[in-house]
Amino acid sequence: xxxxxxxxxxxxxxxxxxxxxxxxxxxxxxxxxxxxxxxxxxxxxxxxxxxxxxxxxxxxxxxxxxxxxxxxxxxxxxxxxxxxxxxxxxxxxxxxxxxxxxxxxxxxxxxxxxxxxxxxxxxxxxxxxxxxxxxxxxxxxxxxxxxxxxxxxxxxxxxxxxxxxxxxxxxxxxxxxxxxxxxxxxxxxxxxxxxxxxxxxxxxxxxxxxxxxxxxxxxx
Amino acid sequence: xxxxxxxxxxxxxxxxxxxxxxxxxxxxxxxxxxxxxxxxxxxxxxxxxxxxxxxxxxxxxxxxxxxxxxxxxxxxxxxxxxxxxxxxxxxxxxxxxxxxxxxxxxxxxxxxxxxxxxxxxxxxxxxxxxxxxxxxxxxxxxxxxxxxxxxxxxxxxxxxxxxxxxxxxxxxxxxxxxxxxxxxxxxxxxxxxxxxxxxxxxxxxxxxxxxxxxxxxxxx
Numbered sequence: 360x361x362x363x364x365x366x367x368x369x370x371x372x373x374x375x376x377x378x379x380x381x382x383x384x385x386x387x388x389x390x391x392x393x394x395x396x397x398x399x400x401x402x403x404x405x406x407x408x409x410x411x412x413x414x415x416x417x418x419x420x421x422x423x424x425x426x427x428x429x430x431x432x433x434x435x436x437x438x439x440x441x442x443x444x445x446x447x448x449x450x451x452x453x454x455x456x457x458x459x460x461x462x463x464x465x466x467x468x469x470x471x472x473x474x475x476x477x478x479x480x481x482x483x484x485x486x487x488x489x490x491x492x493x494x495x496x497x498x499x500x501x502x503x504x505x506x507x508x509x510x511x512x513x514x515x516x517x518x519x520x521x522x523x524x525x526x527x528x529x530x531x532x533x534x535x536x537x538x539x540x541x542x543x544x545x546x547x548x549x550x551x552x553x554x555x556x557x558x559x560x561x562x563x564x565x566x567x568x569x570x571x572x573x574x575x576x577x578x579x
Numbered sequence: 580x581x582x583x584x585x586x587x588x589x590x591x592x593x594x595x596x597x598x599x600x601x602x603x604x605x606x607x608x609x610x611x612x613x614x615x616x617x618x619x620x621x622x623x624x625x626x627x628x629x630x631x632x633x634x635x636x637x638x639x640x641x642x643x644x645x646x647x648x649x650x651x652x653x654x655x656x657x658x659x660x661x662x663x664x665x666x667x668x669x670x671x672x673x674x675x676x677x678x679x680x681x682x683x684x685x686x687x688x689x690x691x692x693x694x695x696x697x698x699x700x701x702x703x704x705x706x707x708x709x710x711x712x713x714x715x716x717x718x719x720x721x722x723x724x725x726x727x728x729x730x731x732x733x734x735x736x737x738x739x740x741x742x743x744x745x746x747x748x749x750x751x752x753x754x755x756x757x758x759x760x761x762x763x764x765x766x767x768x769x770x771x772x773x774x775x776x777x778x779x780x781x782x783x784x785x786x787x788x789x790x791x792x793x794x795x796x797x798x799x
Contacts, residue, residue: 372649383603411648428631429592
């Protein structure tokens with residue numbers, strides 16, 4: 360039986376949704392390492408729509424689930440159907456959508472709120488002691504929901520300080536390096552929170568998936 | 580000096596733009612194999628906008644360059660600035676955008692027209708004997724523009740027949756396998772034209788890039 364990993368997306372594009380390289384290379388790493396994935400996203404409006412050519416806001420509304428379906432090739436489920444008992448692990452790729460659609464960290468910093476479905480998914484996996492992975496800026500969601508865990512967002516001092524204020528312990532990391540909180544079963548990697556090439560994103564995603572598979576097997 | 584490869588996108592999403600896994604894994608393969616990429620897309624309206632959750636058309640207009648910028652993280656140039664003398668090779672990932680935005684094959688079959696900037700890019704690279712790569716459905720564009728070349732779109736009989744009617748020679752291939760036309764310096768791979776996993780897409784993209792790098796080095 361293949362291990363089943365849920366992947367939660369936040370749209371499609373680094374500035375208003377999921378970072379596409381991180382999302383794709385997470386799916387690639389899951390498949391390459393012999394596991395299988397099911398993609399989820401909340402069925403909500405995006406916080407905003409950003410023109411990725413100019414960086415400016417567009418006068419449009421788009422839906423997180425509908426746009427995330429682009430990365431999923433249509434094979435995606437609404438996050439309110441997620442049931443922790445059906446999955447061995449859950450992973451949150453990064454992108455600003457994680458900090459604007461899944462929670463409000465990009466707007467409210469340490470006083471952010473987390474989307475209820477996202478918070479429920481994280482809490483229900485943690486309760487069952489199932490591994491949780493997060494890339495790039497997504498670890499702030501884990502910090503906000505679970506507080507007392509160890510994780511990384513790379514080496515940005517301000518974000519690291521915010522994570523600490525939320526109750527988590529921050530560990531500085533370099534490209535490709537993962538922070539593994541064995542006790543709480545949290546695996547994080549900075550990805551594009553650092554200046555990184557796409558090959559380094561692939562390395563980071565692969566290390567996250569490999570560490571999660573080891574946690575599932577109680578290898579540590 | 581790193582080899583420079585131009586990658587031409589057609590939007591962002593398999594049903595109305597570039598297939599995201601093929602595009603991302605092409606960039607990943609280029610970086611992993613020690614070359615560098617510059618992404619391009621034509622600055623034109625998409626043929627249509629498809630809801631990737633339902634498969635239905637949306638009453639919206641989107642721009643190919645602006646949406647492709649999502650995959651490029653904003654680092655993209657308009658295709659009308661492409662100059663063949665600045666690149667060692669060019670690659671076209673697939674997705675229905677290749678058959679609706681870069682050419683009209685999805686609408687007009689063998690009587691399709693090809694976007695002028697796309698046709699010019701292909702002709703100018705062919706004239707300089709620089710390698711051209713195409714994934715998934717994109718080889719139909721190469722067949723329409725260059726006619727007398729050998730390529731693959733996998734094993735779909737109807738599409739293979741269309742390619743032949745356009746003047747090209749079709750070679751059946753399986754997942755990950757590339758068709759290399761050494762004389763004309765064309766490298767093609769079926770990707771999602773076959774029933775494939777994302778790991779197989781990665782293998783196909785990697786084989787295309789490796790074959791292109793060999794052609795640049797006159798390895799064959």
